[in-house]
Amino acid sequence: MGKITLFTVLLTILGFAGFSQQKDFSALVELAVTIPVQQTKTIEQLSEYIAAHAETTPDRLRMIYTWLAGNINYDVERLRTRKHFKNDEEKIARLLADRKGVCEDYALVFVAVCKRLQIPAYLVVGYTRQAGEIGSLPHGWCAAQSDNEWYLFDPTWAAGYVGEDGFQRRFSARYFMVQPQKMAATHMPFDPMFQFVSHPLTAAAFISGEMEQRAGFFNYRDSLKVYEIQDDISRGEAVARRIENNGTGHSLIREQLKYVKMEAKLNKEQQRLNQLTEVSELFKSGIEQYNRFIQYRNRRFRPVKSDDELRLMVAIPYDYVQKAKTILGSIDMRDTQVTETVTVFKQSLTEFEGKVREQQRFIQSYLPKSMAARNQMLTR
Numbered sequence: 001m002g003k004i005t006l007f008t009v010l011l012t013i014l015g016f017a018g019f020s021q022q023k024d025f026s027a028l029v030e031l032a033v034t035i036p037v038q039q040t041k042t043i044e045q046l047s048e049y050i051a052a053h054a055e056t057t058p059d060r061l062r063m064i065y066t067w068l069a070g071n072i073n074y075d076v077e078r079l080r081t082r083k084h085f086k087n088d089e090e091k092i093a094r095l096l097a098d099r100k101g102v103c104e105d106y107a108l109v110f111v112a113v114c115k116r117l118q119i120p121a122y123l124v125v126g127y128t129r130q131a132g133e134i135g136s137l138p139h140g141w142c143a144a145q146s147d148n149e150w151y152l153f154d155p156t157w158a159a160g161y162v163g164e165d166g167f168q169r170r171f172s173a174r175y176f177m178v179q180p181q182k183m184a185a186t187h188m189p190f191d192p193m194f195q196f197v198s199h200p201l202t203a204a205a206f207i208s209g210e211m212e213q214r215a216g217f218f219n220y221r222d223s224l225k226v227y228e229i230q231d232d233i234s235r236g237e238a239v240a241r242r243i244e245n246n247g248t249g250h251s252l253i254r255e256q257l258k259y260v261k262m263e264a265k266l267n268k269e270q271q272r273l274n275q276l277t278e279v280s281e282l283f284k285s286g287i288e289q290y291n292r293f294i295q296y297r298n299r300r301f302r303p304v305k306s307d308d309e310l311r312l313m314v315a316i317p318y319d320y321v322q323k324a325k326t327i328l329g330s331i332d333m334r335d336t337q338v339t340e341t342v343t344v345f346k347q348s349l350t351e352f353e354g355k356v357r358e359q360q361r362f363i364q365s366y367l368p369k370s371m372a373a374r375n376q377m378l379t380r
Contacts, residue, residue, distance in 0.1 A: 025062065028054065032063040033070035040067070041096060043109070047116035057119055057146045058177065061153070064113050065176050069158035072109075073100040074167040103156040104140040110155055111142055120145040124152070126189035127252045134207060138252055141175075141187055143194060150196040152183040184211070190256045191239050192246040193223050203247030215246065233271060236264030272338050275331050279324045279345055283352070286320030289313070290356055297359075300378045307367050314360045321353045 031053055039049045046067070054060045072095060079102055085091045092108050095101035101109075107123045114121035121144040128135040141154040154175035160168050180196040184206070192200035192215070199214040227235060240260045248254050293313045301310070328346055333339050366377055 025059075028059055028062060029066050032066035035067055035071075040071075043092060043096075043112045043116055046096075046109075047113050050113065051117055060117055060119065061114070061144055061146065061151075061177060064110055065153055065155050065158065068106050068110060068155035069171050071099060072106060072155075072159060073169070074156065074159060074162060075100040075102050075105075076162055076166050078102055079162075102140075106156045106159070107140040107142045110144075110153060114142075114144050122194065124187075124189050124194045125191075125256070126187060126194070127250070128188070129186050129206065129209075132209070134250065134252075138190075138256065139187070143196065146177070150180060151177040152180060152187065152196075153177065154187065190253060190260075191242050192218065193220050193227065193242055196220055200246065203253055204249050207250055232267045233264055236260055236267060240264065268332060272331055275327050276338075276341060276345070279327050282320045282324040282327070283345070283349065286317040286324070286352065286356070289320065290317040290352070290359070293317070293359060297362075297378070300375075310363055310367065314356065314363050317356045318353070318360065321349055321356060324349055 032050075035046070035049055038045075040046045050060050050063045050067075054063050075098075078100075085094065088108050091101070091105050092112055095105040095109055104123070104125075111121040111123050121142060124141050124143050125138060126141075127137075128139045139156075141152060141156070143150055143152050145151075152175075158172045158175045160170040162168070184195060184197075184201050188201070188203070188206040189195055195201060198217055198220065200218050200220075201211065202215050205211060205214065227238070230238065240257060243253065243257050243260065248257060296305075296313065305313075325346070328342055328349070331338060331342055333342065362377075366374055369377065
């Protein structure tokens with residue numbers, strides 16, 4: 001960015017310093033927009049710089065927001081081509097390297113820096129209203145917690161707008177640390193939990209503009225606690241239920257719901273695959289341990305092992321079988337193909353378990369006997 005452009009941006013952003021009558025933020029804002037490029041190559045560097053120059057959570061949030069809005073250009077070309085990246089880490093890395101991105105990228109960086117600074121934060125995905133019209137594309141913004149209260153931020157809209165001549169930078173403080181009730185005028189999350197209110201706005205109310213129509217009581221704080229500890233499958237299913245319950249009266253909502261359900265389905269399939277792979281590995285290990293014992297028995301237990309070692313040799317394959325059976329019992333059986341595979345595994349494990357128990361019974365009978373009786377048992 002050239003000196004003239006930087007000066008212009010600074011003049012615009014310094015208006016942000018008047019956001020509060022209680023504190024002069026001009027120095028902090030200027031510092032945020034002029035963070036040295038070499039300190040913004042990674043999330044770690046950017047976070048360390050902000051932590052070193054801002055002490056309170058609001059000030060750190062202000063620096064993140066201001067840096068993004070003042071330095072990152074909206075990637076109009078990517079919006080047009082819909083280029084995809086393999087994961088969030090790659091999106092973040094590209095934004096930091098290229099100094100441009102789409103709304104999701106702005107929000108991902110914001111959230112990543114927050115988390116690095118131990119500030120609870122979420123990426124929020126939804127749709128928006130501008131000039132009385134619902135936007136044609138999904139949008140991403142962010143939420144962060146300060147003093148146990150949730151606030152919303154949109155660094156993308158804060159950076160400027162896309163016009164006929166491409167991206168035009170126009171900094172705005174309007175979307176910094178916005179109270180949830182106020183943000184609902186323009187931003188509607190697909191998942192109503194991310195409205196952060198006890199009586200969420202319904203999708204129908206947001207779409208129609210009748211903002212007084214709200215759902216019944218919703219304990220979003222408890223839901224957030226559950227959300228944090230859920231696995232990907234349970235979380236996806238819960239998100240889908242909340243989206244459906246809040247209304248699906250727009251194509252963007254239906255597309256998101258379809259995506260969430262598909263992702264949950266794929267996660268389930270991956271979980272089942274992982275479980276079956278683990279069962280297979282346990283079965284294989286059990287067979288290896290069993291064969292090792294049989295070979296040792298065929299050598300008439302030479303070289304000599306202690307009684308405890310003999311017990312362990314037949315206990316290990318049995319333990320492998322029990323672990324495999326436990327995993328099989330936890331697999332979702334609603335998929336016909338999975339049911340067939342699980343049935344085959346169960347039959348094979350049952351057969352193998354019988355062989356292992358036979359050897360356990362042999363050891364139980366063998367160990368109490370005298371050396372002469374033991375030798376006689378081994379020569380039968």
